[in-house]
Amino acid sequence: MIDIEVFIKTFIVLALFGTAGVGLYGVVAKPHATKKIISLTILGDTVNALAILLGYRYPGGIPPVYTGQPPNEFVGRAVDPLPQALVLTAIVIGMAVNLLIIYIALQTYRLYGTLDTRLIKKLRG
Amino acid sequence: MNPAKALGPAILTFIAYIVFSGSVSGYDLITGAAIAVITGILVSDFLVTDTRKSLDIRRLGWLIAYAFYYLTIAELKSHLSFAPKVLSGRIRPGVVEVRTHLKTEYGMVTLANSITNTPGTATVDIDPEKQVLYVHWLWVESEDREGVREKIAKPFETFIKHIFEGGEQA
Amino acid sequence: MITPELALMLIFVSIAFVFAYLAVEERKLIRAVVYSAVQSAAFAFLFYLLGAPDIVLVYVPVTVGIYPAALLFLIRKTEEVENP
Amino acid sequence: MSGVRKVASAVALLAIVAALSLGAAAGGMGPFFDGIRSLGAFYLSTAPPQIAELVLGPSYRGLSSYSPEVVTSIVWDYRGLDTYFETAVFFLAIIGAVAIYRGIEEPVLRRPASGLSPIVRAVTKFLIPINIAVAASIALHGHLTPGGGFQAGAALAVAPIIVIVVFSRRYLLERGVTKLKALFFRSAGLIGIALVVLIPVIWSVISGEWAWVMQNQWKPGAEAFSYPAYLGGALISGSIWFLNLFEFLAVSFGFTILFLLISIDEDTVRSCMIRGGEECDRY
Numbered sequence: 062m063i064d065i066e067v068f069i070k071t072f073i074v075l076a077l078f079g080t081a082g083v084g085l086y087g088v089v090a091k092p093h094a095t096k097k098i099i100s101l102t103i104l105g106d107t108v109n110a111l112a113i114l115l116g117y118r119y120p121g122g123i124p125p126v127y128t129g130q131p132p133n134e135f136v137g138r139a140v141d142p143l144p145q146a147l148v149l150t151a152i153v154i155g156m157a158v159n160l161l162i163i164y165i166a167l168q169t170y171r172l173y174g175t176l177d178t179r180l181i182k183k184l185r186g
Numbered sequence: 187m188n189p190a191k192a193l194g195p196a197i198l199t200f201i202a203y204i205v206f207s208g209s210v211s212g213y214d215l216i217t218g219a220a221i222a223v224i225t226g227i228l229v230s231d232f233l234v235t236d237t238r239k240s241l242d243i244r245r246l247g248w249l250i251a252y253a254f255y256y257l258t259i260a261e262l263k264s265h266l267s268f269a270p271k272v273l274s275g276r277i278r279p280g281v282v283e284v285r286t287h288l289k290t291e292y293g294m295v296t297l298a299n300s301i302t303n304t305p306g307t308a309t310v311d312i313d314p315e316k317q318v319l320y321v322h323w324l325w326v327e328s329e330d331r332e333g334v335r336e337k338i339a340k341p342f343e344t345f346i347k348h349i350f351e352g353g354e355q356a
Numbered sequence: 357m358i359t360p361e362l363a364l365m366l367i368f369v370s371i372a373f374v375f376a377y378l379a380v381e382e383r384k385l386i387r388a389v390v391y392s393a394v395q396s397a398a399f400a401f402l403f404y405l406l407g408a409p410d411i412v413l414v415y416v417p418v419t420v421g422i423y424p425a426a427l428l429f430l431i432r433k434t435e436e437v438e439n440p
Numbered sequence: 441m442s443g444v445r446k447v448a449s450a451v452a453l454l455a456i457v458a459a460l461s462l463g464a465a466a467g468g469m470g471p472f473f474d475g476i477r478s479l480g481a482f483y484l485s486t487a488p489p490q491i492a493e494l495v496l497g498p499s500y501r502g503l504s505s506y507s508p509e510v511v512t513s514i515v516w517d518y519r520g521l522d523t524y525f526e527t528a529v530f531f532l533a534i535i536g537a538v539a540i541y542r543g544i545e546e547p548v549l550r551r552p553a554s555g556l557s558p559i560v561r562a563v564t565k566f567l568i569p570i571n572i573a574v575a576a577s578i579a580l581h582g583h584l585t586p587g588g589g590f591q592a593g594a595a596l597a598v599a600p601i602i603v604i605v606v607f608s609r610r611y612l613l614e615r616g617v618t619k620l621k622a623l624f625f626r627s628a629g630l631i632g633i634a635l636v637v638l639i640p641v642i643w644s645v646i647s648g649e650w651a652w653v654m655q656n657q658w659k660p661g662a663e664a665f666s667y668p669a670y671l672g673g674a675l676i677s678g679s680i681w682f683l684n685l686f687e688f689l690a691v692s693f694g695f696t697i698l699f700l701l702i703s704i705d706e707d708t709v710r711s712c713m714i715r716g717g718e719e720c721d722r723y
Contacts, residue, residue: 071461087380093438119473127488127508140407141480146514157533202573213674221576295562377450409586417594
């Protein structure tokens, strides 16, 4: 008999991997640059979510912000803060880099008149 | 830079800061005051048009009175009159033109939002130059100009006139 | 033993998956951006459930505010529909 | 494909994932949901001053960052150099975007300001100071409650977007938010970060005592230098408070620059790119 709790946990992890897969599929297979950027943000978000999930404690994880409870209870229940710290900077830096990509796509459109990567390839073989 | 002009926005910022911080220690008060001063100076030019008016304490009294009137009497009356119509499905909808005596932009926007927020009426568009609001009404009771104004805008206009326009001509 | 958190996580992860797929498959790019924003909102709830309020505070303005705005600027200035 | 079919295929994919999980549920969870690693536990038990002093004693002050917000402690103290260089990446990305728009600037008085309806405008006017207050509160309480420089910067970066959409780009420029000013404040934030990071080293060179880059509280072997943990009785967590404030400036104004540039009218950009017109050559 399958444990329903383990099933749900596995489903959450696999659905996140599936979302990352969808994002990766969009980046690789979709020819339009704007769609590639949207897929890239989905991929990045999902990888961040997986990193956060790595630090989660089940059951009863609390945020890693000390609010005056007994120290043993805090250390014993708070989720791992390290992945959160890494993801925090990753989101902001990722956004700056993605905005740079958006700018480059805009410039590409000005130069080539299209954002379809297949057409761009044909224009400058 | 006019310090009195910045006072109103600064107080707004300070209240927002303290409410969001959720604590009132000395640290919060000092940093909040600093942020309030900076923000007040930055935004005062496009938020405040008349310094004398922005510091008039009587307007606050009118605002509280209006909030009390609006949240209790106006809402209740409007709910009571429209609940049966909505439940029975007997409606007579239409868009009417409401001429208002309000002149300032803030006054007209407050009137428009007040009208939208009571059941049965929703402001569709507003024309500040012609002083006209276009209101979608669920039960068009009268067609003539004065009747429409009497039914929709009049209860709010007196208060708003006092809050935003000095109230003398009301 | 299933806690409410686990059930809610399941729901939000599923919403995120469906809307990520819709965003990738949608050919009208403005709609794709909106779907992507919905997926991000679901992730924001997921982060909150995972005990990461810091991430929620940075994630919501970034992915529901700034990304869609920038992408809409890009789409308005370039092409609105993905080529078939 | 129609919308219904798309949703159907997405749900079908989700069902495949469910079937896979059903099979995998017999096995273990791997690294997921199983709690905390020893490094994370160390951060949790040393970062808050209340716990650090209780567990480790006052002689281990160098191990604590004196901040009850463990994530911000890691970002700006334990793994501070990571964040320092990630801020450098952020800097370079924005410089790259600005470089694409080099020499392109819309003349300020080109067309009358347009925007959304008066209702939206009047409400937005009141939302802007509230937005600033919330962002500042997130930044200045970053060492106490969830939040910090990155979060506050992202929150404040929404304000120029709203102003551009609801009013217009010209409205923002006329209120004094120009690219040059934003560049100035962003640079001020970045210089502030660099100074806060390097002050221990500068101090060390001058005085001859030991100190480390990114030293917040004094470290064993470098006891002479320390940022103040408390200022007038309020916990400010040493360098974390300053770094949050400067990062707030750098991030918010960095994104303000990007949105000031991306909202330039495309016709202007084209005419500048093709003819290199004189009206474009403002910088």
